Amino acid sequence: MFILVCYDVETLTKEGKRRLRKVAKLCESYGQRVQHSIFECKMDKALYLTFENKILSIINIKTDSLRIYILDEDSIRKIKNFGIANIIDYEEPLIL
């Protein structure tokens, strides 16, 4: 499975900032960061279920958003990237 993990975590509170760090750290251990809050991950169904359980145990569904896309071979081939890729210092805060 090729998974695209996209999240918006509320960061107005200390707890939110902590969740954001935890979500990012978890995703880093499962895949490749392609943008500030987007990861591409390859995993089998069993690993995906573990990952989903873990990420759902971190986010706050009342304040955060998590959107997961499962891409097939055709969609993977058609991914288009423009501009910089994977060279952002993601440790620095970025105001969007």
Place this chain on the structure above:
Amino acid sequence: MFILVCYDVETLTKEGKRRLRKVAKLCESYGQRVQHSIFECKMDKALYLTFENKILSIINIKTDSLRIYILDEDSIRKIKNFGIANIIDYEEPLIL
């Protein structure tokens, strides 16, 4: 075509902040915002090419990142959403 548009725009400069607003405004006119910097858009090939030209004329490829995914019916059916959806006040700055 079902397009997922994901962007990271540098916002440390005034020009970057302006680009971010322009990119968001453009995407709003083509599709549905699902997260802070992610839009889902339905369009035909011709409209997509117009959109791609427009967004590429706004972003700075030396500092910004734009990633576009083209999803098929199967991937669309499998989209998973957890937590809040489409209820964020996107006009407010969000520190990620």
